[in-house]
Amino acid sequence: MGAAGRLLLWLQLCALTRAAYKVWLPNTDFETAANWNQNRTPCAGGAVQFPADKAASVLVRESHAVSQVLLPLDGELVLASGAGFSAAGDGPHPDCNAGGPWLFRNPDRFSWLDPHSWHTRDEARGLFSVDAERVPCRHDDVLFPPNASFRVELGPGASPARIRTLSALGQTFTRDGDLAAFLASREGRLRFHGPGALSLDSEACADRSGCVCGNAEALPWICAALLRPVGGRCPPAACHSALRPLGQCCDLCGAIVSLAHGPTFDLERYRARLQDLFLALPENQGLQVAASKVPRAPEARTADAEIQLVVVETARDGAGGAERLARALVADATEHGEALGVLSATLRHSGAPVGGGDSAGPEGLGSRAGLAVGVGVAVLLVLLGALLLLHRAGRLRWMSRQGPESAPTELPLGFRNPIFGQETSPELPPPLALELDIDARQSYFANPLFAAQAEAEA
Structure with a gap:
């Protein structure tokens, strides 16, 4: 096949391949301030300590004068060109160790399943990915920057993380056997750890309508890693x-x-x-x-x-x-x-x-109108209930609009009138007579006509 044929074949494969590049973000570099307990690189004359029980590969890019260095039981310091360590006393900064030794933070804190750990290369402006797709998907190519050191926790091991290819330390892995051999090597063990596993799926996404990510099973662990900094909620x-x-x-x-x-x-x-x-x-x-x-x-x-x-x-x-x-x-x-x-x-x-903000369009107006009507109905029902309770307790009586000739339909509320010498209505039943309030009884006996009647009855 000639050069033109190979170029045409390459263009066709690129057109059929619809994969995204996911780039790993965290690193374990010595000069990264976030890797130290004081959020800055150790100053000259500082006492440097690495976790004794944590394995890690740490890239050192510059020269550092330190008073002492405590190394882990298993790990490595990778020195870039011109980088190194030299012994120093207190150095030009006598207060360098005032806050205690410089502790390298736990290198095992970075998880493969944490969406914060990844960046999608060439993601267009205005577009974003849901949380499950921020982590490498089944048809994605994964890249670990060659100019940085890193360490990755591979997850709980419920199921292997499936990707298309993996590039690390200048190598690109496209077959499961080659990747498995790398992960079992010392270089691989210093950079990948945990019960989880990686699996390569060389099949590219050839569907022009896209492919399902394939991280549905891992979503609970993805969310747990994503929400860990905010308390898991x-x-x-x-x-x-x-x-x-x-x-x-x-x-x-x-x-x-x-x-x-x-x-x-x-x-x-x-x-x-x-x-x-x-x-x-x-x-x-x-x-x-x-x-x-x-x-x-x-x-x-x-x-x-x-x-x-x-x-x-x-x-x-x-x-x-x-x-x-x-x-x-x-x-x-x-x-x-x-x-x-x-x-x-x-x-x-x-x-x-939330908080009464305006909603755009007629639907927002309808929602506010419905809320006002609902509140009005609720207030009206409360008032009616209160009136009924007062009426049953005898504190409230309905006023009739009927004329004097209308016959009473409820219990009569009159009494014998000594002035007219006739009984206009029967006596009040005892329970109703007891419900007269104090002011009513006082006005009753303060009237001389009613007082005479009361003395006769007594």
Whole structure:
């Protein structure tokens, strides 16, 4: 095959391969301030200590004058060109050890399953990934920077982490046998540890509509690693009726658009469309979209996967921009669905912001009106209940609008009138007579006419 043929074959393979590069971020370099208990590199004359029971490979790029160095039982210091250590007393900084020795932090604290540990190379502006896809997926290529030292905890070992290729220490592994031999070597054991395992899947994602990440089983451990710095619990969402997209650890405010697609749908082309036609608009500068293929609900009969679009606002107190953009995406899919390969689109969105923030559009007005009506009905019911209780207790009596000729229909409330010499109504029953309040009894006996009647009855 000639050079032109090889170039054509390479271009075809690149077109078919739809993998992302995931780059490892943490390092165990000596000069990284975050690796030390005082959050700065040891000063001249400092006493340096490494954890005795922790194995690690530490890259040293510069020369350091130290008073003493306590090395681990198993580990290595990799010296770059011109780097080294020299013995020194207190040095030019007498207070260098005032805060105690310089302790190298636990090198085992970095986990493969922690989304904070990874960066997706060439991720476009305005696009992001749900938590499960921030960790290397089944068809991803993994790169450990060759100019840094590192150590990785591989997880609990429930199932091996599957990736496409792994590049470390100047080598690229594409076969399970070669990777297994590297992990069993001293170089591999100093950099990878834990009960977990790595497995290579050389099959590239050849589906133009994208491939499912494959981290669903590992999601509980991914979320545990992600939330460990905040106590293991999700922060409360800043809206009512928050959403939980597939692959996300915590509820969020925004909108989710689900696209049912046909064989002509192209995920990369659709992502470019999102950037050019929607995210580039000035009114959408504070919005981000995650677009990926996810498993479809088991009850669905059309396909086993769908495209999930997660729209969120970068500002915590967003004003409905996510819902507005999501509705625009649904309208775009409805109008251009045949050209895009989209069969249908459905929308879900979160509710109004917590704390009485305004919700955009008529739906927000309807929510506030419904809340006002509900509060009014509740107040009215409370008042009616209070009136009924007062009436039953005898503290409240209904006034009749009937004329003098109307016959009484309830228990009579009159008494004998000595002035007219006739009985206008029967006597009050004893229970009702006892319910007269104190003021009523005082006014009754203060009247001379009523007092005479009372003395006669006595």
